[in-house]
Amino acid sequence: MSNNHFTKKLQNLMQQVGISSFKALSRAAGVSERQILRLRQGKLEQMRLDVLLKLSPVLKVPLSELVATFSPVDLVKEKAATTQELLQEIADLKIEYQRSLLEIEQQREILLQQFQHSSLQMLESLLLQWPTAAQKAQENPQLAAVKIVPLVQKPLEKLLQAWGIEAIASVGEETSYDPQLHELMKGTAQPGETVKVRYTGYLQGNKLLYRAKVSPVGES
Template identity: 75%
Template sequence: MSNCDRTPQLKSLMQQAGISSFKALSRAAGVSERQILRLRRGTLEQMPLDVLLKLCQVLKIPLSELVASFLVPSLSPYCPLSPVPSPQEIADLKKEYERSQLQLEQQREILLQEFQQSSLQLLESLLLQWPTAAQKAQENPQLAAVKILPLVQKPLEKLLQAWGIEAIAPVGAELPYNPQLHQLLEGTAQPGEIVKIRYTGYLQGDKLLYRAKVSPIG
């Protein structure tokens, strides 16, 4: 199939999806700029299906529309006429797309099941012992909460450790106020002033999940 300039069609789709540049499209879709150049040159038939699917997802269009935009001959003076793909070729691409979508859905389901299984293993002691402990607490209101606390605390700590999640600081700690990590529950505080942790926050690596809730001292 002859090469032609499909840049105007791609720019139009990018504008509709709010994508400002080819480099931004490359990053968002997770495909190389070489593949995007192939699309612009009208050589879609040479591109891997997984690349086309990624571009469809970012551009928010079905595969059939991508095929129509980049395989069907354009009236642009930069694009000489080329053979129109047969209905069978388009139908085959559609079937391949549907098959790939089904595979992706099955992979998501498998990953979800594996995630749930690994989490259940970390919480095993809590799942097995907590119902009995809760029943004993209902039967004996005088039962000290400190005896039940380890049933919750240890599995939770193990789960957070497995996920790489760390507390910003323990409850009750006093430390300099950092507005990026701390949220004031009341009053005011300037960065560097000592505050007290009321509810701990969490970090996952360099990512902030929840800011710790703090109160000014004095």
């Protein structure tokens, strides 16, 4: 694009605001004539922003319009292409993000199903036999509880072992009181004093799941 093209554009803008010469424009805007020459030559990319900010109000043209008017066509096309590439990259990233979310959700569902399946396998005997045992207990209140307990205890122990969960202490066991592992149901006790386990607690590795409920020895 010829320098004459940009010169005519600038002269048209100057005419609209009543500025007769490039020297007059230089004085009115407070910029050097060299900067005016760069604008006429289409060398907008070599001009400082503060110069453009001074010319914009004098010519009564918004800064964005001034830049668009005096930008070389190749530069404008290059910026447009770059912008289009960025927009495409953003669109691609959004698609990839949505795809990743879907994969994560699908994987979560698969893992949940696998967890449920493995847990049900461990509890199979309880699931199959407990309803019948419970019904028989209702029909016969004299049925010894000792006959029913194994139906619950064995599958539960198997499940806890698979999950790496250990009981802190057995029910009825006497042990030294540890406030980190034990919860007093009533009474008082100092750390190290003997207490009796009323309800067992559980650990999973080093993580405390439930404190064992205890009471001081001698209290029922």
